[in-house]
Amino acid sequence: MAKSQKMRRQFWQTAHLFVENAVSNNIVLIQALGLCPIIAAGTSLKNGVTLTACTAVVLIPLSFFIASVGSKLPKWLRPAIYVLLAAALLLAAGYVLGTYISPELYAKLYLFIPLMATNLLYTRSVGLSTVINPVGTVVDALGSTVGFGMVICAISALREMAISDTLWDVPLGYTIALPEAAVPFTAFILLGFMSALLQWCRHRVSAYFHRKEVEEA
Amino acid sequence: MNKPLAPHIRTEARTGHMMLDILLAALPLGVFSYVNYGLRPVILLLISMGTAILCEALCCLVGHRPLRTVMDGSAAVTGLLIGLLMSPMVDYWVPMLGAAFAIIVVKAPFGGFGRNVFNPAAAGIAVLTFCFPRRMFSYPAISTVSTLPLSMTVEAGEAVVEQSLAAQLRAGATPSLSKLQLLLGDFAGPIGATAALILGAFIVYLLFRRSVSPWTVIPYFVTCAVIAWLFPLTGMGRLYSAMAQLCAGYVLFTGVFFLNDPVTTPRFWLGRLFYGFFTAILVMLLQRIGRAEAGSCFAILIMNALSPIIDRWSWHVWHWLMRLRHFRKEVKAHG
Numbered sequence: 001m002a003k004s005q006k007m008r009r010q011f012w013q014t015a016h017l018f019v020e021n022a023v024s025n026n027i028v029l030i031q032a033l034g035l036c037p038i039i040a041a042g043t044s045l046k047n048g049v050t051l052t053a054c055t056a057v058v059l060i061p062l063s064f065f066i067a068s069v070g071s072k073l074p075k076w077l078r079p080a081i082y083v084l085l086a087a088a089l090l091l092a093a094g095y096v097l098g099t100y101i102s103p104e105l106y107a108k109l110y111l112f113i114p115l116m117a118t119n120l121l122y123t124r125s126v127g128l129s130t131v132i133n134p135v136g137t138v139v140d141a142l143g144s145t146v147g148f149g150m151v152i153c154a155i156s157a158l159r160e161m162a163i164s165d166t167l168w169d170v171p172l173g174y175t176i177a178l179p180e181a182a183v184p185f186t187a188f189i190l191l192g193f194m195s196a197l198l199q200w201c202r203h204r205v206s207a208y209f210h211r212k213e214v215e216e217a
Numbered sequence: 218m219n220k221p222l223a224p225h226i227r228t229e230a231r232t233g234h235m236m237l238d239i240l241l242a243a244l245p246l247g248v249f250s251y252v253n254y255g256l257r258p259v260i261l262l263l264i265s266m267g268t269a270i271l272c273e274a275l276c277c278l279v280g281h282r283p284l285r286t287v288m289d290g291s292a293a294v295t296g297l298l299i300g301l302l303m304s305p306m307v308d309y310w311v312p313m314l315g316a317a318f319a320i321i322v323v324k325a326p327f328g329g330f331g332r333n334v335f336n337p338a339a340a341g342i343a344v345l346t347f348c349f350p351r352r353m354f355s356y357p358a359i360s361t362v363s364t365l366p367l368s369m370t371v372e373a374g375e376a377v378v379e380q381s382l383a384a385q386l387r388a389g390a391t392p393s394l395s396k397l398q399l400l401l402g403d404f405a406g407p408i409g410a411t412a413a414l415i416l417g418a419f420i421v422y423l424l425f426r427r428s429v430s431p432w433t434v435i436p437y438f439v440t441c442a443v444i445a446w447l448f449p450l451t452g453m454g455r456l457y458s459a460m461a462q463l464c465a466g467y468v469l470f471t472g473v474f475f476l477n478d479p480v481t482t483p484r485f486w487l488g489r490l491f492y493g494f495f496t497a498i499l500v501m502l503l504q505r506i507g508r509a510e511a512g513s514c515f516a517i518l519i520m521n522a523l524s525p526i527i528d529r530w531s532w533h534v535w536h537w538l539m540r541l542r543h544f545r546k547e548v549k550a551h552g
Contacts, residue, residue, distance in 0.1 A: 180348035189322055196326065 014139050021143025024202060028151040029195040037112040038152050039187040045168050048156030050097065050105055052149035054113050057093045058086055059141045067137035090114055155190050162186075235479060236290030238428045242419045242473075243297050246409040249402065254305040254357065255364025257371075258408040262300035265312035269296025272317050276325035291330040295319050298338035298474050299345075301409030302467060306357045306371040306378075311349060315341035335521045336478045339514040342467075346509045354510045356381050356405035379405040383466035383510045386450045392461055399464045407511075410470035413463070420473045429477040432489035437472045438463075440497035450505070466511030468500055475513070481521045483528035487535050491527050496520045 027033050034055075041047050062085055070078060090113055098106035157167060162181035165172050180186075243262065250258035273292035277284050299315045319341030327333045345353055357365060358379035366375050382404055385392050394404050402412035410416075423429045442459050449458030463469055476482065476496060483492050496516055503512030520527075 178348075183347065185344075185347075192326075 014136065017136060017139050018143040018146075021140055022147040022150070023198075024205075026147040026151065026198060027144045028148055029191070029198045034148055034152075035191070036115055038155055038191065039184045041109055041112045042152050042156035042159060042187060043163060043182050044160040044166075045153060045157045046105060047109060048149075048153040050109060051112065051152055052145065054090070054093050054097070055148055056142075056145045058089045059145055060138055061089060062086055063137045063141035064134055067134045087114070151191075151194065154194070155187055158190060159186060235428045236294050238423060238426055239294050239474070240290065240297065242415075243301070243409075245415050245419075246301060246412060249412050249415060250305060250408045253359050254408075255367075257365040257367055258303075258305045260367065261303050261305070261307065261309065261312055261408065262297065264309055265300030265303070265316050266293050266296035268313045269293060269299070269316040269320050272320035273325075276320060276329070280325065280329070282329065286329065289330060292320060292324075295324070295338045295341070299341045301474075302342050302407045302470065304353060304356050305408055306355065306365055306376050307352055308370050310369075311345060311352055315345045318344050331480055333480055335518055336475055336481050339475050339517040339521070342514040343518055346511070346514065350509060354381060354384065356407070358405050359403060381405050381466075381510065382461060382464060383504065386461060386465050386504070387510065389450070391451055391453060394461070396457060396460060399460050402464075407467070407470070410467050411464065413469055416469050416473050423473075423477070430482075430486070430489055432486045433476050433482055433493040434472060436490050436493035437476055437497045440494050441468060441472070441501055444497065444501040462501070462504065466504060467513040468504065471496070471500060471513040471517060475517045481524055483524050483531070485528050485532045485535070488524075488528040488531035491531055492520060492524060495523075495527075 021027070025031065028035065028038065037051050041051060062082065065085060066082065070082075073081060094106060094110060094113055098110075159181050161167055161172065162178045164179070165174060165177050247259055247262060269292045270287060273287050274284060276282075277286055296312075296316045296319075299319060300312050303312050319337035323335055323340040324330070324333045324337040355378050357371070357376040365371060380388075380390075382392055382394070392404075398404060400413050402414070404411060420429070420434060424431055424434065441463055445459040445462035446455050449455050450462055451458045467475075476493060483489050499516035499519060500513045503509075503516055507515065509515070
């Protein structure tokens with residue numbers, strides 16, 4: 001009985017960690033990280049999904065590594081090791097993408113993959129000092145990846161629909177095309193509005209719980 | 218709900234009369250473009266204003282603001298300014314897009330009229346300039362014989378496209394217009410930005426009505442004229458060049474409308490002076506080197522961002538000078 005209770009508590013803790021990273025403390029919309037790839041490369045859904053996959057490939061193993069081995073390494077060596085590991089993972093991801101999946105996509109995105117990874121990396125190495133157990137860290141990384149992926153996929157899908165009337169290269173069948181949506185400021189404006197929406201939701205949710213607490217008390 | 222609707226102005230009646238003054242300017246400009254191009258520019262103006270008002274009403278509903286704020290006329294003015302800077306042959310959806318952007322993105326998120334950091338109309342025009350330069354800057358030649366068709370898009374054969382004055386100046390070509398033509402606005406250009414005489418009369422009217430401050434307007438026009446006189450773009454004499462450069466693009470229009478937006482200009486008189494002066498320098502600079510043919514809206518946006526700083530610093534400078542004077546008087550009096 002006690003064991004199952006403990007497991008349930010752990011499950012809810014993990015779920016809370018995941019949801020917090022994916023939604024309520026979103027890595028892009030609240031922490032304003034990884035903006036560069038979204039603004040520059042988030043112009044079609046394929047790009048968005050590829051970048052999300054690359055993030056997952058780098059972030060999750062790296063987080064696991066940092067949480068499990070990082071504390072045993074000497075402090076001065078840690079950043080170098082992290083960066084080297086991230087570079088190795090990225091090279092592998094880029095190689096797989098370029099040779100097996102889609103060379104064209106790799107040609108389009110090869111600049112942004114390392115950019116995005118370093119961008120995310122700095123937060124992880126800072127943020128991970130609080131989360132010590134490896135499972136929690138992986139969940140944390142997974143949440144961040146999902147959060148990043150949701151935002152970049154939403155923005156790149158919207159922009160792809162506006163630019164070329166297609167979604168995942170499938171024509172949608174209306175005739176208005178605005179190639180001008182590829183300019184960076186559309187992404188900035190979309191991000192601004194999404195961020196505002198998220199903050200509004202957060203505010204509403206916390207106000208709801210506050211009201212409930214007051215009613216109970 | 219006793220929130221002030223326009224925090225920069227004490228009495229509410231005043232905003233209404235300022236907006237009404239500006240809307241009044243639309244009448245002669247509308248008639249002018251009706252005579253030149255037929256009904257199409259008038260429809261463009263109405264569509265632009267209607268979109269702006271609709272978007273404002275929508276934003277009021279979303280933001281739980283009373284709907285009567287729509288009636289202060291600021292949204293209509295924003296739409297009007299965007300409409301006035303359209304090419305007469307532009308598609309109908311272009312001013313709609315500009316007006317919607319101006320209200321929904323630039324004005325409403327900052328808290329509506331009186332709190333917007335940037336001039337909404339200038340931002341709308343900037344976006345359109347940035348996104349659709351070819352549509353924005355292809356102007357039909359003025360012809361009294363045929364009028365523009367009212368269909369959604371003006372086809373290539375239905376109007377004679379003429380190079381605008383700003384484009385000619387940038388290319389270093391010598392414009393073939395006489396001084397009288399420049400004054401009368403008898404050349405291809407935006408709906409409401411070519412008629413120099415109407416705009417001039419209108420600014421005088423606004424100055425007499427005290428709807429605009431002479432502290433911004435006079436430095437702006439003087440600086441523009443001096444720069445154009447010192448560095449002429451055409452080889453036809455300094456006076457002609459100064460006239461042509463003032464009439465080209467949005468230069469006059471900026472001085473009459475964008476510069477006098479009551480919300481985004483500095484409040485202190487010295488700040489207003491600096492604001493007009495620096496805007497003029499930027500506008501004349503953009504006329505020569507900017508990527509877009511008419512870049513005044515970018516100059517206005519840049520100056521809008523700096524306007525609070527200009528206001529504060531000029532206030533400090535003025536009061537420092539006054540203190541200095543006072544101090545010297547004291548020293549003189551008491552040895």
